[in-house]
Amino acid sequence: MTITAIKGINDILPNAVGKWQLVESVARRIFTNFGFQEIRIPILEKTELFARSIGESTDIVEKEMYTFPDRNGQLLTLRPEATASVVRAFIQHRLHLQPSMRKFYTIGPMFRHERPQKGRYRQFHQINVEVFAIDDPMVDAEVIYLLLVFLEELNIPDITLHLNSMGCPDCRQPFRQSLTSYLDSVSAKLCSDCQRRRSTNPLRIFDCKVESCRQLVAKAPVLMDHLCDDCVDNFQSVKDHLDSLGVSYTIDPHMVRGLDYYNRTTFEAITPHLGAQNAVGGGGRYDGLMKTLGGPDLPATGFAIGMERLILLLDEQTDVETGPNRLFVACLGEEAQRRGFGLVQELRLRDLFVEMDYESRSLKAQMRRADKLSVTHVLILGEDELARGAATLRNMETSTQEEIPLEGLTEQILSRLKLSDQELT
Numbered sequence: 001m002t003i004t005a006i007k008g009i010n011d012i013l014p015n016a017v018g019k020w021q022l023v024e025s026v027a028r029r030i031f032t033n034f035g036f037q038e039i040r041i042p043i044l045e046k047t048e049l050f051a052r053s054i055g056e057s058t059d060i061v062e063k064e065m066y067t068f069p070d071r072n073g074q075l076l077t078l079r080p081e082a083t084a085s086v087v088r089a090f091i092q093h094r095l096h097l098q099p100s101m102r103k104f105y106t107i108g109p110m111f112r113h114e115r116p117q118k119g120r121y122r123q124f125h126q127i128n129v130e131v132f133a134i135d136d137p138m139v140d141a142e143v144i145y146l147l148l149v150f151l152e153e154l155n156i157p158d159i160t161l162h163l164n165s166m167g168c169p170d171c172r173q174p175f176r177q178s179l180t181s182y183l184d185s186v187s188a189k190l191c192s193d194c195q196r197r198r199s200t201n202p203l204r205i206f207d208c209k210v211e212s213c214r215q216l217v218a219k220a221p222v223l224m225d226h227l228c229d230d231c232v233d234n235f236q237s238v239k240d241h242l243d244s245l246g247v248s249y250t251i252d253p254h255m256v257r258g259l260d261y262y263n264r265t266t267f268e269a270i271t272p273h274l275g276a277q278n279a280v281g282g283g284g285r286y287d288g289l290m291k292t293l294g295g296p297d298l299p300a301t302g303f304a305i306g307m308e309r310l311i312l313l314l315d316e317q318t319d320v321e322t323g324p325n326r327l328f329v330a331c332l333g334e335e336a337q338r339r340g341f342g343l344v345q346e347l348r349l350r351d352l353f354v355e356m357d358y359e360s361r362s363l364k365a366q367m368r369r370a371d372k373l374s375v376t377h378v379l380i381l382g383e384d385e386l387a388r389g390a391a392t393l394r395n396m397e398t399s400t401q402e403e404i405p406l407e408g409l410t411e412q413i414l415s416r417l418k419l420s421d422q423e424l425t
């Protein structure tokens, strides 16, 4: 029996990889311009890191983590998200003492045992952005703006920005009471999960996917109406900064996000094109997390973008860079094959994409392969040409060809292909 990959954990084949590389390179370029530095964190962490940060009663920690004891019996988890790890790394390496390191991004796979469907997988990839130790609504606005600029640069259509405020411990405590009394009044109609959440973590009820609970939640009191004066001012200031950047948004008081650590401004970029999996990216402020994880009491904000959803939304026409000029060397006959083999290696060392056929097939078969590789030029090394001391260079785009002497062939090819590179740009 053949072995296949695990359900919900997908290969990314070479014909799809171009879009991934495009997304990554646009992210690196834009995030760098916004002052972010890349950080690379491990995929495996101690389980308690996620249990303590994401929250014991969230769906992620309760139902979705890939957790197992290693050979020493230590409980480990494949990371379900990146923020906790970036915070851990910041604390562990005492980066708060290095003012040049405040803004980070990271790109990589995450693991959640969810029910696989379009836009939802068990291994998926995120681009994460985190800002530490800057407590100003301007930073919230900048992070949100960065998310939108990035999506716009990739031509992701019809994105709407949803905003909410999760308040602070001062306003959340009294709000919990009013939410709990509402939930008590409708408790008989709640699903069994929500019955339990009512006492453990009532805010999580806003996450429930059960239709009857959703209807009840639509009538529940919302935190937005219970914010303390400071949180109201802070949220207003974030909105003012967004207004000044020309960003439009929808206030969504029912959006709570799936993780417990958020406070104050939270946001999601929503698409109408992916059915139920409508969030392309989301994030918010999480000022308490650093302290909860044993670090200094420093504020933080950030977001995560789901790369699979981005790729699904990328325009089919999106130009995936295939590189500049690409050459195929077609050889006919043993001597041509031998010389061609050496020439191919030489040109590759001079930073050119070059491919050849190793199987001595007909010119027609080799031209077919050249076509499949979307090369811009084919160099034909045939017996007749060799006898004349020349080779033929065919430009596939213009269908013109010219004969080039074998003497100084490498330089001749490079000068022609690099020259047309410059013409192309």
Ligand code: AMP
Binding pocket: 081, 112, 114, 119, 120, 121, 122, 123, 124, 125, 126, 257, 258, 279, 280, 281, 282, 283, 304, 305, 306, 307, 308, 309
């Ligand atoms: P979260 O970490 O839950 O806030 O998710 C941030 C983004 O990651 C979402 O907006 C999605 O784009 C993406 N995402 C989350 N879970 C999955 C999943 N199971 N499969 C694919 N993408 C996901």
